[in-house]
Structure formats: structure tokens, C-alpha cells
Amino acid sequence: MKIHVILLAAGNSRRFGSNKLLSLVEGKPMYSHLTEKIEKIAESLPIGEKVLVTQYEEIFESMKKARWTVVRNDAPEEGVSWSIRLGIQSILGKIRKGDAVSFFVCDQPFLKMETIVSFLSGYVASGKGIGCLTYKEQWGNPVVFSEVYLKELLSLSGDVGGKKVMKQQLQDTFFGEAASRQELEDMDYAPGSKMCEHTDVWKIKQGDPVFFGSLCDAVGILPGRDKIISVVGAGGKTTTCYRLAKELALLGQKVIVTTTTHMWKSTEDFVEWNAESEYGSSTDFFRDFAERLERKRILTVGVSCENGKICGIPSESYETLCSLADVLIVEADGAKGKDIKIPAAHEPVIFPGTDIVIGVLGYPAVGHSIEEAGFRPEMLAAFLRKGTEEKIKWEDLLYIAGSDEGLKKNVKGSYKVLINRVPAGRFPDGGPEEIIFCEQIGTVSEKTIEQIRN
Known part of the structure; x- marks a missing residue:
């Protein structure tokens, strides 16, 4: 039995702001963390073909030199099912009865090598046809499928992955456990950038x-x-x-928070909309407003009313308000x-x-x-x-x-x-x-x- 490996590296990185797979994580491109770990586990596990599916030329050329099977995905907008199909089809003639195909995503740089080895070894020992790495209640990647499920994987369409198949075959699924939630996280934001803490x-x-x-x-x-x-x-x-x-x-x-009814008045960064008179002219008011919004990034806008609340601004000012943020x-x-x-x-x-x-x-x-x-x-x-x-x-x-x-x-x-x-x-x-x-x-x-x- 061999476990073939397909790495998916064709996403558009919209939230990251640039090609995240080429961004440096701990001194090397994000995608290379997984490729290097796969190379190393091949020394102790029966790894078969190694495939990487990508839309990015630099990754394509680099992995081609590393003697991987590299497949170009020119239609990433077709969703993850298209990358899955391209990966399987590239090695279909080399998959034998009893083999399995595993799928990894290249934006999980903190997935540990020992976790991968434990998961794939556990899958083989379980005798199950499907495997999925988890952390507590959360299903994640990688996943692995026996060759008997290839037909179902090839029939997927749109932005739907292999877990649709897994859901229908839970009795035939092995669940491995990661050491931490971090191992399953994909990086959607640039290292060093501010983001919101995961809150379930x-x-x-x-x-x-x-x-x-x-x-x-x-x-x-x-x-x-x-x-x-x-x-x-x-x-x-x-x-x-x-x-x-x-x-x-x-x-x-730059964000403005307001209301069309009533809401509690913010204790900080609140702007009284009818305060133009304090500035002498509306020009001064809007200049100061724009400078403050540029600096603070978030302002609450409204008209003060009773009981510590604010009400909405006059409807004739809506267009002006929209133009500011x-x-x-x-x-x-x-x-x-x-x-x-x-x-x-x-x-x-x-x-x-x-x-x-x-x-x-x-x-x-x-x-x-x-x-x-x-x-x-x-x-x-x-x-x-x-x-x-x-x-x-x-x-x-x-x-x-x-x-x-x-x-x-x-x-x-x-x-x-x-x-x-x-x-x-x-x-x-x-x-x-x-x-x-x-x-x-x-x-x-x-x-x-x-x-x-x-």
C-alpha cells in the first residue's frame, strides 16, 4: 500500500493582500513548510507520488525542479473541487488497488511533522477507508481517502471538498487528533499584521x-x-x-458606526453630527472629521438624545456620511x-x-x-x-x-x-x-x- 500526496496551492489569497504562499514564515516561503515535511516523512512512511496543484508560476517552477508532479490550475475560480480533480487525474494511472490519496493545503505552516506521521500511521492501522485530522470538535486538513473513493472525489463540483464524501461515510472514517488548534489553522492574514483573535x-x-x-x-x-x-x-x-x-x-x-433608530452612545471616539456650529463652518467640521477618522479608523456618529443614547442623523445627510468612510x-x-x-x-x-x-x-x-x-x-x-x-x-x-x-x-x-x-x-x-x-x-x-x- 502507498499513500499518494496531493498538496493544494491554488487559492487566491484575497484576505491576505498578496500571494500568501510565497510570504515568508519563519524565514522561508509558506508553501515550502509542507513540501519539506512531506519529503522527510517519505523516509519513514510508504509515500507514493507527490503532487502539487498551483496557479502560481514561481511555485510551479520551484517544485518542478524538486521533481514533484506539478499541475497548473488555470481556473482557481472553479473551487477546490477542480484542484482535487486535477491532482487525482495527474496520477490516476499510478494509483493501485489498496492505495490511498491524501490531501494537504499549503497554508498550514504550523502543522507538525510528527502530527502528520501519527495521523497517517493511525489511518493505516485503523483499516478505515477515510481519515481526517481533527482538533476536538473541529475537522481539518489533511484528509486521506482509499482509492475506492476516487470516483466520488472526481464527481465533486464547485467549492466543495472531500469532506462531503467523508460525511456520507462516517462509519468508515478514522479521526486523528492534532496537538493544538493552531496546527489546523490556515493563514489568512499576513504575519505581523493585526487581526482579530479567534473567538469561535x-x-x-x-x-x-x-x-x-x-x-x-x-x-x-x-x-x-x-x-x-x-x-x-x-x-x-x-x-x-x-x-x-x-x-x-x-x-x-475607515469605518463609521451609526444608527437609524437608537443605540448606546460610545464612550470614546463619538462625533456629534450636529456639531458644525462648534467649528464655525461645516468645512472645518468635515476637515477635522476626516483627519480624526484617518487617525482613529473607527468613529461613532449620531445625535445625542436622552438616557445615554444617540439617534440617527437626518436622512438628508446620509449621502455625505457615506462619502466619508x-x-x-x-x-x-x-x-x-x-x-x-x-x-x-x-x-x-x-x-x-x-x-x-x-x-x-x-x-x-x-x-x-x-x-x-x-x-x-x-x-x-x-x-x-x-x-x-x-x-x-x-x-x-x-x-x-x-x-x-x-x-x-x-x-x-x-x-x-x-x-x-x-x-x-x-x-x-x-x-x-x-x-x-x-x-x-x-x-x-x-x-x-x-x-x-x-
Whole structure:
């Protein structure tokens, strides 16, 4: 039996800002960490063909000189399934009965050689047809498949990997364990750059959790494309706004946080929108505003009102406000601190031209009565066709999140659902795969990648 190795190195590195596979990690190109480890484990394991699939000329030429089978992927936009297919097809004639094919990704430079050896050895000893490296509840890479599964792998399409096949064959799957979560992390941000600390943001794909390093990644926000983000619902709207703002600021964006209803007044970096008179002229006000935003990267803008809150700026100033920032994040609903709500007739107040609407609900509402957890409990009870004393179920959150009379009300563009404050290790069943879960949305820190990992 031989274990053939296919390394996938064809991603576009959008979040990294440059070709991350050529960036230096501990003094050498990121991709070479895995290629060197594969070369070394071949001395102790029955490694067969070694294949690397890439779109990058420099990597192509380098690995060709190293006597690897190198396959050029000229269509990375076709998704990971295309790279898988190209890799398998390049060695199809050399795969024998009883062989296996393993798949690695080249942006996991911290995957240890001893972990790879232990995982592949454990796979062989298990007698299973599929293997997957994990850390606790998280499935990761590498994965390995017996040759009997090649037909199914070749039939994959789009941005879907081998775990779709694995999910259908769990009884035939060996799970190896990495020593730390860091080993499974792919590097989506440049070394030394500031980023947001991993705080357990995930989605459920094919019944299993897929973790994200940032809320922006989970939502699918692309700086430069998505200009206006409106946040509605209950159970964490304000913290969601500021979490997104901090992540985007760390990516170099100038962010304004505001509201179309009411929100708590920020204790720092707040700008009173009707303060032009203090400057003598609007020209002075906007010059100072632009300089401050350039320096701070995040400003909260609004008009002060009672009880420590702010309300939105006049609608005639919306266009001006948008012109001042790279991204505008808007709290567009109110719930007075409750975890669950449905909108009244005048709600939500989605900002004109919004690119993405995020509907937020608090998971702690589940198991509590509508009276306890709900905003405007009588209205919520009528919507759910329950009494106010009845307990809220997970299915109720799904219903509210997916209803055009619930959080999807008045939504015209892209819509995402965020369930906040889900207990660690709990993965609710049911609902669309695009639902985003978070253990604690307010957790974020400005650290470099090295500080987080150390």
C-alpha cells in the first residue's frame, strides 16, 4: 500500500493582500513548510507520488525542479473541487488497488511533522477507508481517502471538498487528533499584521461545524465591495456592529458606526453630527472629521438624545456620511437588551443602499419564556402563536430569522443570520447552512498573529 500526496496551492489569497504562499514564515516561503515535511516523512512512511496543484508560476517552477508532479490550475475560480480533480487525474494511472490519496493545503505552516506521521500511521492501522485530522470538535486538513473513493472525489463540483464524501461515510472514517488548534489553522492574514483573535465563529456545513477566524469571513464581507452593512434583530446588535468595525479597521478600512433608530452612545471616539456650529463652518467640521477618522479608523456618529443614547442623523445627510468612510455599519433596529424580537410596523429602519443585512438573535432566549426573553412579548407571542408564558424553542429562532415578517422584513439585498452567545461545544441542528453562530460576538482583540499564537 502507498499513500499518494496531493498538496493544494491554488487559492487566491484575497484576505491576505498578496500571494500568501510565497510570504515568508519563519524565514522561508509558506508553501515550502509542507513540501519539506512531506519529503522527510517519505523516509519513514510508504509515500507514493507527490503532487502539487498551483496557479502560481514561481511555485510551479520551484517544485518542478524538486521533481514533484506539478499541475497548473488555470481556473482557481472553479473551487477546490477542480484542484482535487486535477491532482487525482495527474496520477490516476499510478494509483493501485489498496492505495490511498491524501490531501494537504499549503497554508498550514504550523502543522507538525510528527502530527502528520501519527495521523497517517493511525489511518493505516485503523483499516478505515477515510481519515481526517481533527482538533476536538473541529475537522481539518489533511484528509486521506482509499482509492475506492476516487470516483466520488472526481464527481465533486464547485467549492466543495472531500469532506462531503467523508460525511456520507462516517462509519468508515478514522479521526486523528492534532496537538493544538493552531496546527489546523490556515493563514489568512499576513504575519505581523493585526487581526482579530479567534473567538469561535462557525457555521454548520453538512451537519458539522466549520470555524472561521473572523466574523467578516463568516458573513462574507469584502472590503471595497460591501459599503453599507445594516444590523437588525436582538441579542447583540451593538456588539456585532463594533466587532465588524474593529475587524474591518484592522484590515485598513475607515469605518463609521451609526444608527437609524437608537443605540448606546460610545464612550470614546463619538462625533456629534450636529456639531458644525462648534467649528464655525461645516468645512472645518468635515476637515477635522476626516483627519480624526484617518487617525482613529473607527468613529461613532449620531445625535445625542436622552438616557445615554444617540439617534440617527437626518436622512438628508446620509449621502455625505457615506462619502466619508470606506464602510458604514448601521444599527437599524431596537430591542432594549432582549435576546429575541419581531419587528413592529415601523421596523426595521434599514439604511438606504445597504449591501448586507445581518439579522441577530440571542441563543440564550431558548428555554426561557417569551415574557422573560422577548421584546414586546405580546407581539412576539402572537407571531409565534404561543402564550407569553410558553418557552422559546430553537425552531422559533429559525422561524423568526427566516420569515419575511421577522428579521427578513424589508430586506432587499444580501441577508445573513447570526445567532449570538451559543454555549461552547453546542451545535444546534436544523436551519440553513449559512447561519452564523458565535460563542461571544463581543470578544475581539488587536493582536498580531504571532501574539495570538504564542
